[in-house]
Amino acid sequence: MVDSAAYYIDDLEVGMSAVFGKTITEADILMFSGVSGDTNPVHLDEEYAGSTMFEGRIAHGILVGSLISTVLGTRLPGPGAVYVSQSLKFMAPVRAGDTVRARVTVTEVEVEKKRVKLDTGCFIGDRAVVTGEAVLMVRRRPQPKE
Amino acid sequence: MVDSAAYYIDDLEVGMSAVFGKTITEADILMFSGVSGDTNPVHLDEEYAGSTMFEGRIAHGILVGSLISTVLGTRLPGPGAVYVSQSLKFMAPVRAGDTVRARVTVTEVEVEKKRVKLDTGCFIGDRAVVTGEAVLMVRRRPQPKE
Amino acid sequence: MVDSAAYYIDDLEVGMSAVFGKTITEADILMFSGVSGDTNPVHLDEEYAGSTMFEGRIAHGILVGSLISTVLGTRLPGPGAVYVSQSLKFMAPVRAGDTVRARVTVTEVEVEKKRVKLDTGCFIGDRAVVTGEAVLMVRRRPQPKE
Amino acid sequence: MVDSAAYYIDDLEVGMSAVFGKTITEADILMFSGVSGDTNPVHLDEEYAGSTMFEGRIAHGILVGSLISTVLGTRLPGPGAVYVSQSLKFMAPVRAGDTVRARVTVTEVEVEKKRVKLDTGCFIGDRAVVTGEAVLMVRRRPQPKE
Numbered sequence: 052m053v054d055s056a057a058y059y060i061d062d063l064e065v066g067m068s069a070v071f072g073k074t075i076t077e078a079d080i081l082m083f084s085g086v087s088g089d090t091n092p093v094h095l096d097e098e099y100a101g102s103t104m105f106e107g108r109i110a111h112g113i114l115v116g117s118l119i120s121t122v123l124g125t126r127l128p129g130p131g132a133v134y135v136s137q138s139l140k141f142m143a144p145v146r147a148g149d150t151v152r153a154r155v156t157v158t159e160v161e162v163e164k165k166r167v168k169l170d171t172g173c174f175i176g177d178r179a180v181v182t183g184e185a186v187l188m189v190r191r192r193p194q195p196k197e
Numbered sequence: 198m199v200d201s202a203a204y205y206i207d208d209l210e211v212g213m214s215a216v217f218g219k220t221i222t223e224a225d226i227l228m229f230s231g232v233s234g235d236t237n238p239v240h241l242d243e244e245y246a247g248s249t250m251f252e253g254r255i256a257h258g259i260l261v262g263s264l265i266s267t268v269l270g271t272r273l274p275g276p277g278a279v280y281v282s283q284s285l286k287f288m289a290p291v292r293a294g295d296t297v298r299a300r301v302t303v304t305e306v307e308v309e310k311k312r313v314k315l316d317t318g319c320f321i322g323d324r325a326v327v328t329g330e331a332v333l334m335v336r337r338r339p340q341p342k343e
Numbered sequence: 344m345v346d347s348a349a350y351y352i353d354d355l356e357v358g359m360s361a362v363f364g365k366t367i368t369e370a371d372i373l374m375f376s377g378v379s380g381d382t383n384p385v386h387l388d389e390e391y392a393g394s395t396m397f398e399g400r401i402a403h404g405i406l407v408g409s410l411i412s413t414v415l416g417t418r419l420p421g422p423g424a425v426y427v428s429q430s431l432k433f434m435a436p437v438r439a440g441d442t443v444r445a446r447v448t449v450t451e452v453e454v455e456k457k458r459v460k461l462d463t464g465c466f467i468g469d470r471a472v473v474t475g476e477a478v479l480m481v482r483r484r485p486q487p488k489e
Numbered sequence: 490m491v492d493s494a495a496y497y498i499d500d501l502e503v504g505m506s507a508v509f510g511k512t513i514t515e516a517d518i519l520m521f522s523g524v525s526g527d528t529n530p531v532h533l534d535e536e537y538a539g540s541t542m543f544e545g546r547i548a549h550g551i552l553v554g555s556l557i558s559t560v561l562g563t564r565l566p567g568p569g570a571v572y573v574s575q576s577l578k579f580m581a582p583v584r585a586g587d588t589v590r591a592r593v594t595v596t597e598v599e600v601e602k603k604r605v606k607l608d609t610g611c612f613i614g615d616r617a618v619v620t621g622e623a624v625l626m627v628r629r630r631p632q633p634k635e
Contacts, residue, residue, distance in 0.1 A: 071234060078370035079232045085523020086225045086232070087263035088217060088533060091270035093277075095526060096364040098442045103277065108366065112280045113266045117233035117259045124237035124257075131239075131249065134258045138284040218534040220546065224516035296536045363526060371524045378517045378524070379555035380509060383562035385569075395569065403562075404572045405555045409525035412551045416529035423531075423541065426550045430576040 057129035118153035203275035215273035264299035349421035410445035495567035556591035
């Protein structure tokens with residue numbers, strides 16, 4: 052087993068939760084701009100961004116949302132799960148220097164369908180900056196042969 | 198005006214469309230892993246990934262979805278628009294070397310509410326790999342003073 | 344058409360202008376050092392750089408000049424143009440935190456030769472930090488068949 | 490002395506030469522796109538680039554030219570020299586996987602004016618891909634007090 056953190060659908064229960072935290076830096080914003088190609092000046096140009104309602108550069112919303120994928124793919128359910136869908140609501144801006152904590156909580160488990168639904172959110176302290184919902188397919192625990 | 202590609206809500210019409218294309222490389226997957234912290238072995242470990250249903254490493258779904266944000270933030274509606282929400286359905290895996298084209302198409306415009314809805318998708322050739330829907334707030338065209 | 348911002352040589356006129364702005368960060372200087380291999384301590388070593396006439400680390404001149412290439416390649420003339428030459432004069436240092444605006448202005452158009460010359464400069468506010476001139480080849484507008 | 494490779498203007502002679510070589514990778518192109526903001530599809534989108542005269546993605550010309558700055562700033566004349574100007578002619582495309590060697594050769598030394606001119610070029614094997622000329626200011630050797 053590559054990663055002992057991975058769960059089978061049989062192991063998941065409503066209410067289980069996991070977290071991943073990361074400080075968003077200038078370097079994250081720059082590298083994400085390169086990977087996505089998103090050079091919107093609200094992320095890269097302080098003079099422009101300072102003239103907007105955000106009053107300065109902000110991180111890409113999808114960069115922040117990607118931390119949710121990190122928890123799902125590495126902790127709960129972990130490797131082996133297949134990402135089916137993700138919804139994201141962008142509630143508040145995140146800036147370089149902010150520490151964001153992504154939290155996922157199991158809300159529905161359908162063992163036969165191998166399908167789990169999770170409430171997903173990103174927080175700075177207690178304040179939600181991204182919210183949403185994820186659905187994944189998770190394999191069943193191998194059954195002992197009779 | 199920093200970017201002449203930016204639209205006002207008054208300029209948007211149902212059916213308007215824009216595209217951004219990018220070839221996903223090993224470097225994209227590596228840098229996205231660094232930025233997101235998502236070290237799921239299905240993205241990074243060929244031996245592990247080869248043993249899964251994907252039969253080899255795949256790009257992060259959110260990395261692929263980020264190209265949608267690029268079209269929205271740089272072309273349609275362009276800089277100045279505020280990202281409200283994005284839904285993503287992950288339809289098929291993307292691998293290093295695949296060229297992905299993100300396309301967004303306006304489906305609803307509410308001028309008074311300054312709100313636009315777009316159909317969003319990522320494609321390899323004609324095949325959808327990510328689908329979804331975006332909502333953004335877009336400022337009104339400045340009115341001439343009487 | 345991939346990028347509607349691209350111009351044909353037939354569309355270009357003396358005086359046309361475009362701009363791209365970006366805040367130069369520590370991360371830009373670091374990543375540019377990695378890509379170029381330019382580990383000159385005036386860019387990376389605050390103690391050394393503090394002892395020079397620059398009194399602190401400065402960005403690579405070519406990093407700053409690269410913003411000119413960005414305007415040329417993405418806005419004016421845009422994708423499809425072929426970069427023939429670029430001259431750069433380094434007028435003043437740029438530091439992490441400075442917002443630089445690259446501006447290009449068409450100064451000569453030779454439609455038959457498919458050749459455009461542009462005045463190119465990078466500015467912090469009104470102050471030029473890099474100046475120079477660019478030449479590009481730009482394709483002709485496809486002619487309707489008779 | 491931080492870097493023993495640095496020369497004083499008094500030490501420079503016409504014909505002196507130095508070289509820096511680097512293999513350009515997908516990662517270089519991606520990171521340079523982020524730093525410069527240059528998302529021209531000829532660098533990032535294999536489908537688009539394949540339809541151009543380049544028949545595939547190419548590195549940014551300024552990325553290739555940046556290797557010249559590396560030789561100047563780290564080897565000849567080395568740290569402490571001040572970059573005055575650089576001209577670049579883009580002769581041939583460079584692709585991920587190509588190993589480029591930047592070579593600079595002193596062509597003029599004006600000791601009193603503390604000014605050196607160098608012939609500068611980037612090569613793949615014997616083939617020039619970028620050519621040009623650089624001018625730098627180089628400090629005088631400290632004189633022993635009488």
